[in-house]
Amino acid sequence: MTERDLLIEVKDVKTYFFLDEGTVRAVDGCSFDILRGQTLGVVGESGCGKSVTAQSILRIVPPPGRIVSGEIIFHRKEKGNKASSVVEQVRLHELDPRGPEIREIRGNEIALIFQEPMTSLSPVHTIGDQIMEAIILHQKVDKEEARKRAIDVLSRVGLPKPEQRVDAYPHQLSGGMRQRAMIAMALSCTPSMLIADEPTTALDVTTEAQILDLMRKLQRDIGMAIMFITHNLGVIAEMCNEVVVMYLGKQVERADVDSVFYNPQHPYTQALLRSIPRIGQKSRERLESIKGMVPDPYSIPPGCPFHPRCAQYMPGICDRDQEIPFYQISEHQWARCYLYDQDVKKQKAQTEG
Amino acid sequence: MTGQVGPKLGDDVLLEVQDLVKHFPIRKGFLRRQTGAVKAVDGVSFFIREGETLGLVGESGCGKTTTGRCILRAIEPTSGQIYFKDKNMGRVEVVGLEKTQLKKLRQNMQMIFQDPYSSLNPRMTLLQIVGEPLLVNGVAKGKEIEDRVAELLRVVGLRPEYMVRYPHAFSGGQRQRIGVARALALNPQLIVCDEPVSALDVSIQAQILNMLQDLQEQFGLTYLFVAHDLSVVEHISDRVAVMYVGKLVESAKTEELFLNPMHPYTEALLSAVPKPDPRYKSKRIVLEGDVADPANPPPGCYFHPRCRYAIDRCKQELPLLRELKPDHFVACHRAEELALAGVAEQAADVTYR
Numbered sequence: 001m002t003e004r005d006l007l008i009e010v011k012d013v014k015t016y017f018f019l020d021e022g023t024v025r026a027v028d029g030c031s032f033d034i035l036r037g038q039t040l041g042v043v044g045e046s047g048c049g050k051s052v053t054a055q056s057i058l059r060i061v062p063p064p065g066r067i068v069s070g071e072i073i074f075h076r077k078e079k080g081n082k083a084s085s086v087v088e089q090v091r092l093h094e095l096d097p098r099g100p101e102i103r104e105i106r107g108n109e110i111a112l113i114f115q116e117p118m119t120s121l122s123p124v125h126t127i128g129d130q131i132m133e134a135i136i137l138h139q140k141v142d143k144e145e146a147r148k149r150a151i152d153v154l155s156r157v158g159l160p161k162p163e164q165r166v167d168a169y170p171h172q173l174s175g176g177m178r179q180r181a182m183i184a185m186a187l188s189c190t191p192s193m194l195i196a197d198e199p200t201t202a203l204d205v206t207t208e209a210q211i212l213d214l215m216r217k218l219q220r221d222i223g224m225a226i227m228f229i230t231h232n233l234g235v236i237a238e239m240c241n242e243v244v245v246m247y248l249g250k251q252v253e254r255a256d257v258d259s260v261f262y263n264p265q266h267p268y269t270q271a272l273l274r275s276i277p278r279i280g281q282k283s284r285e286r287l288e289s290i291k292g293m294v295p296d297p298y299s300i301p302p303g304c305p306f307h308p309r310c311a312q313y314m315p316g317i318c319d320r321d322q323e324i325p326f327y328q329i330s331e332h333q334w335a336r337c338y339l340y341d342q343d344v345k346k347q348k349a350q351t352e353g
Numbered sequence: 354m355t356g357q358v359g360p361k362l363g364d365d366v367l368l369e370v371q372d373l374v375k376h377f378p379i380r381k382g383f384l385r386r387q388t389g390a391v392k393a394v395d396g397v398s399f400f401i402r403e404g405e406t407l408g409l410v411g412e413s414g415c416g417k418t419t420t421g422r423c424i425l426r427a428i429e430p431t432s433g434q435i436y437f438k439d440k441n442m443g444r445v446e447v448v449g450l451e452k453t454q455l456k457k458l459r460q461n462m463q464m465i466f467q468d469p470y471s472s473l474n475p476r477m478t479l480l481q482i483v484g485e486p487l488l489v490n491g492v493a494k495g496k497e498i499e500d501r502v503a504e505l506l507r508v509v510g511l512r513p514e515y516m517v518r519y520p521h522a523f524s525g526g527q528r529q530r531i532g533v534a535r536a537l538a539l540n541p542q543l544i545v546c547d548e549p550v551s552a553l554d555v556s557i558q559a560q561i562l563n564m565l566q567d568l569q570e571q572f573g574l575t576y577l578f579v580a581h582d583l584s585v586v587e588h589i590s591d592r593v594a595v596m597y598v599g600k601l602v603e604s605a606k607t608e609e610l611f612l613n614p615m616h617p618y619t620e621a622l623l624s625a626v627p628k629p630d631p632r633y634k635s636k637r638i639v640l641e642g643d644v645a646d647p648a649n650p651p652p653g654c655y656f657h658p659r660c661r662y663a664i665d666r667c668k669q670e671l672p673l674l675r676e677l678k679p680d681h682f683v684a685c686h687r688a689e690e691l692a693l694a695g696v697a698e699q700a701a702d703v704t705y706r
Contacts, residue, residue, distance in 0.1 A: 045554040160642075174643050175413075204412040204581060206640045209625035213639050231555060234584075234627030257631045275559040277588035279626050280611060280696030286566065287588070289559035293524050 005035045006075050007193055007225050008057065013070030013093070015049075015056045024297045026052040026065065028249035031326070032242070034193065037219070039226040041240030041257070043233065043272075045294055049249040050229045054195045057227075058106055059097040067093050076109060077192070108138040111186035115198035117178035121170040127154075127181040128166035131188050138189045149188065156221075157184045158214060176207035180214070187218060193225045200235065212239060233276055237261060242332075245269050248294065248305040251326070255333035265335040268306045304337065317344055366438070367575050368424065368543060369400040373433035375419050379648060391648045393419040394430075395599035398674065401543070403438075406569065406576040408590030408607070410583060410622070412644055416599040417579045421545040424577065425462050426455060437462070440542055460490055463536035467548035469528035473520040479506065479531060480516040486538040505534040508571075510564060526557035530564070537568070545577045550585060562589055583626050587611055592680070595619050598645045598655045601674055605681040612695040615683040617660045620693040636694070654686070662687055 015027040027049040034040045042050045055061045057072055072092040095102045106112075114120040122130060131150040135141065141149070147166065154162035157180045170178055179199065186194055196215070200208040212235065219226060228239050236243055236257070243260045245253040245268065253266040264270045274288040292309045295301060302321035307313045317338050327340035338344045374397075376390035394416040401407045409417045423430040426447060435447035439461055442454070450458060463486075466472035473482055483505055484498040493501055503513035509530040520528055529549060536544050546565070550558040566589065568574060580586050586593055587607055594604035595618065603616040614620045621638045640659045645651055651658055657667040666686050674684040685691075 045556060176643060204644075205583065205622060205625040206412060207643075208627070209637060209639050212627070213637075232627065233555075233629040237629050237631045237633070238627045261629065261631050272555060273629070275556055276629060277559075277562070277584045278629065279584040279587055279623070280628075286563045287559035289563055290556040293526055293557065294554070 006033060007036045008034045008075065009071070009073040010053075010057065011071040011073070013053070013056055013072060014068045015052050015061055015065055016068050017065040019064060022298045024065075025249045025300065026297070027056060029323070029326075030070075030244070030246070030251045032244050032251070032254060034225045034227060036192065036225055037223045038242065039219070039228055039240045041236040041243040042227065042229045042246060043231060043236050043243060044246035045231060047248070047294060047297060048246040050246055051197055053246075054112065054197055054227065054229060057092065057195065058110060058112060059092060059095060059102050060106075061097075074105065074109070076105070104138075107134050107186075107191070108189045109191055110193045110195065111189070111191040112195045112197065113179075113182050113186045113199050115201050117175065117182045117202070118170065121178060121182060123170055126167050126169055127173070127185075128168075131166075131181075131185045134185060134188050150184075153184045153188050154181070156218070157181075157187070158210075159184070175203055176210060179203060179207075179211055183211070183214065183218070187222065190222055191224055193227065194219075195227045195229070197229045198231070199228075201230065201232070208235075215239070233261075233273065245272070248297075248300055250305055250336060252306065252337070253333075253335045254326075259330070259333050263333075265329050265333060265340070266337050267310045267312050267339075269335075271309075271311070312339060314338060314344070314348075364438075365402045366400045366436075367403045367405075368438075368577070369434075369436040370420075370424065371398050371434040371436075373397045373420065373423055373435065374431045375416070375423055375428060376431045389648055392599045392650065393647060394423065395647075396433075397596070397599070397601050399594050399601060399604055401575055401577060403542075403575055404569070404573055405591045406578050406589055408586035408593040409577060409579045409596060410581060410586050410593060411596035412581065414598075414644060414647065415596045416647070417581075417596050418547055420596070421464070421547050421577060421579050424543075425459060425464060425545060426450075427464070437543070456490070460486075460492075460539040461542045462545070463539070463541040463543070464545045464547065465529075465532050465536050465549045468552050469525050469532055470552075472532055473528055475520055478517055478519055479511075482520070482531060483516070483534045483538055486535060490539060492539065501538070502534075505537055508537065508568070509534045524557075525553050526560060529553060529557075529561050533561075533564070533568070537572070540572070541574070543575045543577065545579070547579045548581070549578075551580065551582060558585070565589065583622065595622065598647050598650055600655060600684065601682070602656065602684050603682065604674075605678075609678075609681055614693050614695050615677060615681065615688045615691070616685045617662050617691070617693065618656050620695075621659075623696050624694070654684075662691055 010030060010032050013027055013030050017024040017026055030053055032040060044050050056067055074090040074092050075087050076090050077087060128150050132146040135146040135149050151162045151166050154166060159165050159177060159180050200211050230236060240257050243255060243257050244251055247268050253269045264273060271290045275290055277287060290309050301308055303319040304324055307318040324336050326334045326336050328334050329340060373394055375394040376392050378387045379389040381388045397420055411417045419428060422428040424435055430448055436444055437447050438444050439458055445458060480502050483502045487493045487498050487501060502516050506513050506516060511530055550561050553561060578589055590607050593607050593610045595602050597618050603619045614623060621640050624638045642659050645655050653668040653670055654672050657663040672684045672686045674682050676682050677688055
């Protein structure tokens with residue numbers, strides 16, 4: 001990996017929400033890098049902090065939440081010249097969330113698409129106006145040119161009859177077309193990174209297949225990196241190069257996609273993979289479910305947050321109230337679990353032997 | 354399939370639906386004259402045997418929920434017959450039933466809903482929610498209700514002490530268990546499950562699916578399982594029926610349907626599901642365009658504008674549902690000549706530690 005490939009570095013980011021009821025540790029130590037043109041998948045159940053991680057990168061964490069520690073470094077190609085080989089480092093976590101520097105990056109360098117295209121598009125503006133807003137803001141062109149570019153980007157995402165649809169309101173489009181319009185908006189400034197927060201969850205499988213195909217094609221054309229947030233392991237397997245598994249704000253495993261599916265190391269990842277019904281595997285056998293439920297965010301168990309539900313729970317080790325290191329297992333695989341601690345391994349061998 | 358009156362299937366059939374139609378009128382203008390109709394369900398026929406699970410799949414807007422609701426007459430069907438083998442009243446025709454008899458019938462047909470947040474009244478305690486069917490039907494009163502509710506909560510894996518609490522105190526998975534307890538209160542024969550796990554997290558989904566299977570064994574229940582997630586449907590169903598724009602296009606035993614689909618829409622649907630396996634290289638069929646408008650469906654086969662096998666005949670003549678193999682029904686003109694791809698068997702060979 002050379003310096004030039006690196007697009008974004010996230011180092012041990014912690015984003016907490018300070019509420020009257022207590023502090024919610026929405027993201028509690030998350031580290032990963034994204035390379036140019038690569039796809040990183042972030043997977044986990046609801047409330048595990050996947051979306052807040054994305055919000056932290058874009059600095060749009062809603063108050064009372066804020067980033068309490070960690071670093072987010074964005075390697076930006078020279079301003080105004082995305083083909084340039086000169087790279088400058090922008091320390092996103094230090095920027096003022098309302099300042100001009102981050103606004104220059106949002107939408108322009110890093111774009112975001114949301115899960116529910118109906119609620120994230122404005123119902124009182126045409127989709128053309130909404131796309132043109134981003135173009136005019138970032139590209140210093142007049143309205144006429146912006147409209148031309150909006151139509152161009154709409155046809156790139158495969159929206160039929162873009163010259164007419166540019167004047168349509170979101171309610172006039174179907175779910176799949178709305179998601180295409182949303183992707184068009186995100187791509188209008190050819191960003192170097194796209195954050196896709198559950199982009200296909202609200203869609204039907206056939207529409208989902210269309211959108212995933214489209215995203216892959218556009219990624220090839222533009223060469224952008226994608227951070228793909230989803231709870232669907234099937235989508236992860238198809239789209240991603242690298243995967244981060246999260247549980248209750250903690251990053252429990254990080255690995256390349258093949259290792260996650262064929263050689264998962266953290267007990268949570270293993271349990272998650274066993275609990276999903278698989279197509280083409282007809283068996284009416286019981287699924288191996290994970291016992292218990294996700295605890296509420298105010299009473300996260302001490303030590304490893306997964307220990308009350310874990311099949312390999314080691315009393316006196318997993319529930320110690322201290323930070324668990326992120327053990328490196330192989331070149332491309334890390335897991336936050338004491339099973340991979342040398343001392344614990346020795347102890348275990350002694351008691352068993 | 355049309356023109357026949359009266360049930361024609363054997364004694365083991367619990368529910369038989371013949372030519373079910375539900376049109377929602379479109380009214381326009383000052384006089385609210387009817388100008389058209391949304392053909393939500395347009396001539397659907399199927400049957401469910403006792404103790405069996407029939408999965409009903411299709412994209413959003415294809416009429417699967419409407420079909421489920423028509424069976425309980427939660428929505429009045431426009432036309433068609435529904436025969437139900439009631440354990441007290443014998444074989445009855447549901448569509449023509451009077452109010453008092455309908456109330457008796459509904460004791461044996463219950464429903465579980467998709468959204469566990471909106472399907473429970475937030476102002477009622479669990480005792481009131483789960484006990485309401487008993488009270489309304491005069492089956493039990495006072496202390497008897499309490500005893501029965503306690504028993505039901507135990508059956509669905511909740512603690513009987515919880516009955517004094519309100520729904521807000523429970524998580525999504527627990528709420529879905531409450532919904533199941535309410536459906537079980539009157540010892541029904543048939544439960545219509547309308548997307549019962551699609552709002553739940555992956556690890557919770559497995560728990561609810563396992564519970565539904567256990568209850569089926571324990572109480573001899575019959576399920577109509579309406580869902581859009583094919584892997585879930587494959588896991589739980591004995592037979593599967595596929596709907597497209599208000600019509601049934603294919604139905605067969607689960608294994609048969611997934612391995613040897615005979616309708617091009619089923620084939621496309623199966624190939625579109627993202628497979629949770631990064632080494633699986635799919636030859637995905639991406640359908641062009643959107644689902645047909647049920648208010649204004651295309652002539653001939655409703656699927657022909659998106660079908661890659663369509664011939665001239667498909668554009669003119671509406672295919673009827675035919676039984677091509679025992680228990681395998683298909684509505685396609687070219688079903689015999691096409692060799693369609695099912696879910697490849699090798700995809701099932703992946704094992705996880």
